Amino acid sequence: xxxxxxxxxxxxxxxxxxxxxxxxxxxxxxxxxxxxxxxxxxxxxxxxxxxxxxxxxxxxxxxxxxxxxxxxxxxxxxxxxxxxxxxxxxxxxxxxxxxxxxxxxxxxxxxxxxxxxxxxxxxxxxxxxxxxxxxxxxxxxxxxxxxxxxxxxxxxxxxxxxxxxxxxxxxxxxxxxxxxxxxxxxxxxxxxxxxxxxxxxxxxxxxxxxxxxxxxxxxxxxxxxxxxxxxxxxxxxxxxxxxxxxxxxxxxxxxxxxxxxxxxxxxxxxxx
Amino acid sequence: xxxxxxxxxxxxxxxxxxxxxxxxxxxxxxxxxxxxxxxxxxxxxxxxxxxxxxxxxxxxxxxxxxxxxxxxxxxxxxxxxxxxxxxxxxxxxxxxxxxxxxxxxxxxxxxxxxxxxxxxxxxxxxxxxxxxxxxxxxxxxxxxxxxxxxxxxxxxxxxxxxxxxxxxxxxxxxxxxxxxxxxxxxxxxxxxxxxxxxxxxxxxxxxxxxxxxxxxxxxxxxxxxxxxxxxxxxxxxxxxxxxxxxxxxxxxxxxxxxxxxxxx
Ligand SMILES: Nc1ncnc2c1ncn2[C@@H]1O[C@H](COP(=O)(O)OP(=O)(O)OP(=O)(O)O)[C@@H](O)[C@H]1O
Ligand SMILES: [Mg+2]
Numbered sequence: 001x002x003x004x005x006x007x008x009x010x011x012x013x014x015x016x017x018x019x020x021x022x023x024x025x026x027x028x029x030x031x032x033x034x035x036x037x038x039x040x041x042x043x044x045x046x047x048x049x050x051x052x053x054x055x056x057x058x059x060x061x062x063x064x065x066x067x068x069x070x071x072x073x074x075x076x077x078x079x080x081x082x083x084x085x086x087x088x089x090x091x092x093x094x095x096x097x098x099x100x101x102x103x104x105x106x107x108x109x110x111x112x113x114x115x116x117x118x119x120x121x122x123x124x125x126x127x128x129x130x131x132x133x134x135x136x137x138x139x140x141x142x143x144x145x146x147x148x149x150x151x152x153x154x155x156x157x158x159x160x161x162x163x164x165x166x167x168x169x170x171x172x173x174x175x176x177x178x179x180x181x182x183x184x185x186x187x188x189x190x191x192x193x194x195x196x197x198x199x200x201x202x203x204x205x206x207x208x209x210x211x212x213x214x215x216x217x218x219x220x221x222x223x224x225x226x227x228x229x230x231x232x233x234x235x236x237x238x239x240x241x242x243x244x245x246x247x248x249x250x251x252x253x254x255x256x257x258x259x260x261x262x263x264x265x266x267x268x269x270x271x272x
Numbered sequence: 273x274x275x276x277x278x279x280x281x282x283x284x285x286x287x288x289x290x291x292x293x294x295x296x297x298x299x300x301x302x303x304x305x306x307x308x309x310x311x312x313x314x315x316x317x318x319x320x321x322x323x324x325x326x327x328x329x330x331x332x333x334x335x336x337x338x339x340x341x342x343x344x345x346x347x348x349x350x351x352x353x354x355x356x357x358x359x360x361x362x363x364x365x366x367x368x369x370x371x372x373x374x375x376x377x378x379x380x381x382x383x384x385x386x387x388x389x390x391x392x393x394x395x396x397x398x399x400x401x402x403x404x405x406x407x408x409x410x411x412x413x414x415x416x417x418x419x420x421x422x423x424x425x426x427x428x429x430x431x432x433x434x435x436x437x438x439x440x441x442x443x444x445x446x447x448x449x450x451x452x453x454x455x456x457x458x459x460x461x462x463x464x465x466x467x468x469x470x471x472x473x474x475x476x477x478x479x480x481x482x483x484x485x486x487x488x489x490x491x492x493x494x495x496x497x498x499x500x501x502x503x504x505x506x507x508x509x510x511x512x513x514x515x516x517x518x519x520x521x522x523x524x525x526x527x528x529x530x531x532x533x534x535x536x
Contacts, residue, residue, distance in 0.1 A: 053405070056409050057408075058405050058408060058409065078413075082411035082413075083411070085408075085409055085410065085411040086410075086411045088409070089409075090406075090409045092402050092405070092406060094401065094402060096401060096402035096403050096405065096406040097403075097406075098398075098403055098406070099397070099398075099401065099403065100394075109410065109412075110410045110411075110412075113410075113412055114411065
């Protein structure tokens with residue numbers, strides 16, 4: 001196993017993750033150079049959210065390594081891990097906004113807790129972040145008063161609050177209307193250009209993926225199927241990649257007997 | 273055989289539970305006592321808000337309940353004392369029972385119902401909606417952020433509430449003293465003060481502090497143990513209430529025996 005390149009902001013080496021007996025990720029390796037955007041594609045339940053949770057240290061890996069900014073996160077002390085976490089932002093698939101705080105307080109929280117900024121400055125930053133995701137004027141709403149798509153955008157604003165070096169988005173534009181979704185794409189491009197942020201995005205929106213990605217990663221049932229630049233992916237002839245990009249459904253169940261088995265959950269009687 | 277088997281398993285499960293509570297309390301104590309010296313600021317304003325919710329908002333119901341408990345104690349005591357023509361001892365009986373036992377205990381029961389369950393529901397919901405994970409990724413330790421303020425609030429508020437409960441209990445007893453026995457109000461209060469020793473009040477308050485710690489630990493622990501799904505939150509809330517009552521009684525028994533053996 002090669003030692004991870006410290007120039008890379010994020011390196012993953014042979015990562016395996018399991019929930020109880022069930023292994024979800026079966027040995028995943030990839031690098032993300034500083035300032036690049038990686039898009040992670042993959043079917044529902046293939047382990048994308050699990051991968052993100054492991055990358056930020058929420059879910060312990062069974063084996064393998066995650067290196068962030070040149071440090072193996074499994075070997076960091078609680079304090080050092082927290083220092084690293086202050087430099088990353090994660091917007092959760094479900095938003096995970098604090099229900100007891102207003103949208104504005106959600107965005108302000110990390111700033112209030114981790115910086116010495118004046119309250120007036122914090123308020124300005126908060127308004128700016130909300131404006132960037134199209135939620136200007138909603139700072140006094142409670143999360144329960146927002147629609148699903150608005151929660152998602154508020155979560156994106158909160159993840160950006162500390163101007164992190166690495167941003168993780170779990171399906172930021174799922175369930176958003178096309179105009180707002182395009183706005184999120186633009187925001188990601190802008191963050192990359194203006195701040196050289198390293199961005200990792202899980203998404204199902206192919207158009208968006210091809211717009212924002214420097215490189216793409218296709219995961220299927222916990223294995224990397226393909227990893228390459230946007231162009232490489234576009235030209236790929238790998239059947240799984242083509243199936244995903246060309247939106248081909250899974251083939252119909254071939255045999256009647258197999259279909260029966262799927263419905264009843266029993267092995268079909270063997271023909272003599 | 274199966275019977276002993278299940279006793280063994282329950283004993284081990286019980287020990288694991290107490291171990292979990294102890295670990296959580298230990299971490300919370302670390303952030304309360306040692307953390308501030310290592311640059312981890314205490315959250316006074318959060319603790320203050322918790323204290324208001326735990327303490328001040330509990331006053332109406334606690335006052336009513338302990339007032340009636342004082343009255344009931346007086347009636348029950350008088351039933352026995354009347355036989356000996358010793359009704360003048362009602363005041364002392366009520367005072368000692370309230371301060372040593374029923375003041376802290378009734379306070380604990382009210383606080384469990386109002387706050388212990390709320391802690392479990394709050395933390396459980398945050399667990400289910402990934403808010404706990406969000407705190408962690410924002411480098412905010414959930415125990416420091418959520419549990420420590422609750423511990424502070426409870427350890428301060430429980431003795432305060434208990435003192436008030438003692439007072440209301442005596443007032444309840446006084447109602448019987450004045451109407452049912454031949455006390456004047458001033459005479460009843462004087463009899464109460466004469467009967468009470470400082471240690472009656474202090475042992476009661478020590479218990480109250482312990483109850484506060486136990487209720488917080490159980491409520492928060494049950495919250496953190498919540499699995500996925502909204503129905504799980506309901507389950508942890510219920511079990512926080514049941515386990516808190518159980519643990520409070522156990523702690524009460526331990527401390528009462530201790531005070532007895534020490535002659536306090
Ligand atoms: N807490 C958990 N405990 C046990 N199994 C889990 C848990 N979370 C996820 N899983 C399992 O791990 C697998 C991967 O889940 P994950 O959430 O990572 O998928 P995903 O790729 O993000 O899917 P989607 O696109 O639908 O969000 C799923 O099969 C799921 O059943
Ligand atoms: Mg997911």
